[in-house]
Amino acid sequence: MKCLLVGLLTFVLCIHFGNAAYKLQERFNWKQLDFAFPNENLKQQALASGDYIPQNALPVGVEHWQNPLFVTIPRWRDGIPATLTYINMDHSVTGSPALIPYPDWRSNTAGDCANSITTAYRIKVDECGRLWVLDTGTLGIGNTTTNPCPYAVNVFDLATHTRIRRYELRPEDTNANTFIANIAVDIGKSCDDAFAYFSDELGYGLIAYSWEQNKSWRFSGHSYFFPDPLRGDYNIAGLNFQWGEEGIFGMALSPIRSDGYRTMYFSPLASHRQFAVSTRILRDETRVEDSYHDFLALDERGPNSHTTARVMSEDGVELFNLIDQNAVGCWHSSMPYSPQFHGIVDRDDVGLVFPADVKIDENKDVWVLSDRMPVFLLSELDYNDVNFRIYTAPLSTLIEGTVCDQRSNVYGPHNSVAAVKPLHPIYPKTYLNPTAKPSYVAIPSSRPSYLPPYSGSQRPNVPNAFLYNQQHNALTYDAANGPHLFPAIAQIQQIQHPAPAAREGLGSYATSRSVPWWQQHH
Numbered sequence: 001m002k003c004l005l006v007g008l009l010t011f012v013l014c015i016h017f018g019n020a021a022y023k024l025q026e027r028f029n030w031k032q033l034d035f036a037f038p039n040e041n042l043k044q045q046a047l048a049s050g051d052y053i054p055q056n057a058l059p060v061g062v063e064h065w066q067n068p069l070f071v072t073i074p075r076w077r078d079g080i081p082a083t084l085t086y087i088n089m090d091h092s093v094t095g096s097p098a099l100i101p102y103p104d105w106r107s108n109t110a111g112d113c114a115n116s117i118t119t120a121y122r123i124k125v126d127e128c129g130r131l132w133v134l135d136t137g138t139l140g141i142g143n144t145t146t147n148p149c150p151y152a153v154n155v156f157d158l159a160t161h162t163r164i165r166r167y168e169l170r171p172e173d174t175n176a177n178t179f180i181a182n183i184a185v186d187i188g189k190s191c192d193d194a195f196a197y198f199s200d201e202l203g204y205g206l207i208a209y210s211w212e213q214n215k216s217w218r219f220s221g222h223s224y225f226f227p228d229p230l231r232g233d234y235n236i237a238g239l240n241f242q243w244g245e246e247g248i249f250g251m252a253l254s255p256i257r258s259d260g261y262r263t264m265y266f267s268p269l270a271s272h273r274q275f276a277v278s279t280r281i282l283r284d285e286t287r288v289e290d291s292y293h294d295f296l297a298l299d300e301r302g303p304n305s306h307t308t309a310r311v312m313s314e315d316g317v318e319l320f321n322l323i324d325q326n327a328v329g330c331w332h333s334s335m336p337y338s339p340q341f342h343g344i345v346d347r348d349d350v351g352l353v354f355p356a357d358v359k360i361d362e363n364k365d366v367w368v369l370s371d372r373m374p375v376f377l378l379s380e381l382d383y384n385d386v387n388f389r390i391y392t393a394p395l396s397t398l399i400e401g402t403v404c405d406q407r408s409n410v411y412g413p414h415n416s417v418a419a420v421k422p423l424h425p426i427y428p429k430t431y432l433n434p435t436a437k438p439s440y441v442a443i444p445s446s447r448p449s450y451l452p453p454y455s456g457s458q459r460p461n462v463p464n465a466f467l468y469n470q471q472h473n474a475l476t477y478d479a480a481n482g483p484h485l486f487p488a489i490a491q492i493q494q495i496q497h498p499a500p501a502a503r504e505g506l507g508s509y510a511t512s513r514s515v516p517w518w519q520q521h522h
């Protein structure tokens with residue numbers, strides 16, 4: 001549509017590049033993954049012996065820090081030579097580079113529990129220059145899973161590319177159903193004041209690890225960790241399937257609030273809802289059995305809004321993948337968590353089929369990895385086609401013009417995720433008084449970006465989040481008794497929504513394409 005307006009030449013170009021996502025720029029892509037073997041001979045040997053089976057490798061995690069762009073590949077099937085890898089962006093600016101094992105081949109030996117990573121899913125670099133990797137110790141997926149190694153937290157120093165910590169989760173931190181694929185890292189007053197959180201999707205728990213104490217504990221069985229029985233049905237890439245047992249999955253941490261703690265936002269995968277809890281609770285081992293009322297339930301996102309990955313910027317913008325919509329969504333956390341404040345930052349029915357991971361780096365650039373995972377797991381990928389892509393774009397470009405860009409319009413454009421338009425405004429005036437000053441917090445340009453690499457010393461200063469926090473009006477822990485719903489929900493429940501046909505604006509940022517990719521292929 002946009003192309004038509006700008007003239008014939010541009011229109012032709014737009015058709016030509018019609019497969020590309022609109023705002024996200026494709027940086028790397030692969031038909032199948034390639035690994036940087038030391039030499040061609042060894043690669044041929046690995047292919048011949050079955051140590052390397054290119055069709056079995058599916059990337060699921062991405063993370064960026066200065067030069068390296070990390071990519072993780074779980075060992076779900078045989079023939080995955082390395083699970084923790086990177087692209088050297090000095091040498092490979094774009095294209096389909098071979099993945100280099102991190103920090104080396106030896107550290108990627110499956111089953112060498114003490115020295116290696118057996119399987120890595122999502123990983124996280126912190127602002128002190130450390131890479132946090134949870135080794136699940138597993139081979140296989142679903143009923144083929146074996147556990148040659150225990151779950152173990154591995155932390156690498158990115159300045160020296162050495163592992164500086166390995167900590168095995170305690171047997172009590174996991175159970176027979178445990179499956180952990182997500183990680184969040186919480187840095188407080190110093191680089192040593194660090195915690196990592198792990199979501200147990202199938203064992204329904206949340207595990208906290210303290211760097212300082214070198215100790216872990218598990219929050220178990222909170223009902224907010226469980227799947228919603230009404231949200232277990234999925235339609236992705238022309239496939240209908242049920243992932244009904246999937247509980248707590250994606251996690252994002254807010255900037256530090258005025259009480260000195262962050263808010264963790266999380267969603268079960270089989271759910272359209274987001275929940276929240278303060279890291280004041282998660283950091284406190286004594287609260288594992290005694291924190292039910294400290295968890296908050298926020299509103300539902302609206303239809304077709306399962307998410308597996310989320311991240312929040314230091315100024316409070318949350319990005320999350322929308323796996324049913326081949327899209328990435330956004331929410332500004334100073335707004336109520338209700339559908340009209342959720343935006344789509346980009347959508348692409350070819351390139352963004354299963355946007356498995358979303359990250360924001362130290363330069364506020366966003367990285368998105370898409371991998372067509374349901375086709376890999378439930379059907380078969382076509383290895384003549386591009387299957388895996390890594391996209392990037394500045395966060396500011398992505399949210400520009402969406403409801404998450406708090407500079408533009410406090411009510412936002414009509415591109416919300418659910419796009420079910422309420423008959424009358426449902427937000428209480430106290431949250432959004434148009435005459436009040438806008439809630440966007442301008443970040444001074446002198447603001448320090450990332451801190452120097454971790455050296456065991458104190459962080460030079462405490463983050464800027466207090467500024468953000470003054471305006472952070474979406475959540476409050478003040479209520480004496482929980483569990484309490486965010487106020488807006490009580491009102492939303494009384495609104496009669498129009499029929500789905502009245503959806504509008506969902507495609508504002510979508511690439512126009514009349515025939516979805518999967519209909520041509522299946």
Ligand SMILES: *[C@@H]1O[C@H](CO)[C@@H](O)[C@H](O)[C@H]1NC(C)=O
Pocket residue numbers: 142143144
């Ligand atoms: C594992 O699950 C698949 C499908 O989910 C099924 O076809 C297969 O028989 C199962 N195998 C075992 C050993 O249970």
Ligand SMILES: *[C@@H]1O[C@H](CO)[C@@H](O)[C@H](O)[C@H]1NC(C)=O
Pocket residue numbers: 166167168214
């Ligand atoms: C942390 O705990 C683990 C036990 O899982 C131990 O092997 C390791 O040496 C400890 N590291 C530090 C720095 O205390």
